[in-house]
Amino acid sequence: MNGSMNNWIRTSWPTLAIMLGASVWGMIWYPLRMLAALGVTGTAASALTSGAGCLFVLLVRHRAIRTVRWHWLLPALALAAGVTNLGFVWGSIHGQVMRVLLLFYLTPAWTALFAHFILHERLTWTGAALAALSLAGAMAMLWSPQIGLPVPASLAEWGGLVGGMGFAMSNVLILKTSRDLPEMKAEMRTATIFGGAAIFGACASLFEAMPNPPTGAHLGTAALLVMGLGFLLASNNMLVQYGVARIPANRASIIMLFEIVVTALSAWLFAGEMPGPREWTGGACIVLASALSSWVHRTRSQSGSGAAHQSAA
Template identity: 80%
Template sequence: MNPRPIVQFNGAPTLAILLGASIWGVVWYPLRTLAALGVSGSAASALTSAAGCLFVLLVRHRSLATLRWHWLLPALALAAGVTNLGFVWGAIHGEVMRVLLLFYLTPAWTALFAHCLLRERLTWPGAALAALSLAGAMLMLWSPRLGLPVPGNLAEWAGLAGGMGFAMNNVLTLKMVRELPGMKAEMRTVTVFGGAALVSACAALFEATPAPPTGAHLATAAWLVVLLGSVLGTNNMLVQYGLARVPANRASIIMLFELVVTALSAWLLAGETPGPREWAGGACIVLASALSSWVHRGKPASQAGDDSDPERRNRARAMV
């Protein structure tokens, strides 16, 4: 008698990543508010990341019991720090549209890193979805005046490095799940926020800062940092849940949904009306995200791929 196939529907993990991308698509507004209060980009990144780390430690402190040393921990922290600092510094000091375009070349880097570290094979359907999502990013962010997405200054190199760090962050998260199955998602979240806080704090030491907020502005900024830390901490735990259950190549495509939410939030909150090109690009990204769930909707265990995945082995044993 043939064993029954293990059918996996990744609807909940996909929804978790989509929700996480949506929250990141609107977080620029409170960060811009902090900047208006006198908190620089690097300082705001360091403070909110530290607040997020502290929030997770307070509400999920029992997860520290799953901590044990592994080289993946500092690697993940460094990747998260490069991601955060590259995006923030590049967006502040360069042309935001060019920096974003270079940052959101993530699917290409993810395919390379996933192949090297996870042995994931990029199939033709996966390659087509990556191309569709990148085409959507090009439609939304590219313009003839800006030219090809080749870094031309330090800010643009920072955006490119941030995108590479983001791809590595996604791949290392999945590798950590496979090699450290006993470590809870909250511990990975603490690692991500701790790394982002440390890297941003080091960068803030070398960044010229405006006059710090005082009086009522200081109280407002403090409350905003605490609120952002709580929201981002919760959001990152949700994203970690999704990243642990979705192939790295598909996760990088789904995360591009942030571009769509960013365009909509800029329209509603800043009066930046998207044109036909932006809507068309957003449609490509949404379509790629939807099709990615269908393409990876589930396979028999014999075709599932990497048998080294502890979660897959456990599910297979449960079927015996």
């Protein structure tokens, strides 16, 4: 009995870590909106918070720098993280947020494709069904007759689609990096991700004017917000990497859709946007897909352990 409980706890922690990380991401829009109210544009805020997060990791975990070895995966991971950040932020600023979100959260489809070719993960019928259930939940929450089908109709919407592809690639590359560079500390993967996002955000901010930059007291408040967000996002990223490195990429992408549920609830609490029947229905589908995915993974792990035990005997 104790062995089963310990196995359940061990297999559940990665899922919990990803769900907690998704919860933070689902509420991060609110402090970013506060920065925008202070005069900091979205791309500049992303660059500054990502840079602060990278600096925080390098300062706190400076001893882990010695574990870094040159590998093509590191610039690839930085590039994917930068594309994710730039595509999502730029698309959200210049496009219709709901449509950009819908295109961004086609991530499981891209994850299945990338994981098949890069990680050689076989997509099972069960995994495909759970991905379809989670996508159905996203569609139920984000689709409306006014918005229409999730087909890019502008550069901003293409930004959301490309950002989702970058997010899927980041998840796959994190897992591959943990396998191919096992001696490299997870914190250095976090620094790589934030470094790439900071560079891309800084490049994007060069093309986005800041008409009312913060001054005086607002400048101090903005600086504190940037440092606080950098600390929060860096810590949160390391938490999520703990989970992503321990479960299949396809299942991680499904669990990350929990962010949509948190976004809907935080918008209700902080912005007075009351979720309707579609939001609740879609959220239920996403939570159900995450729960079933975790259960299927535990069942397979237990079956594998049992088979190995019988073989050894």
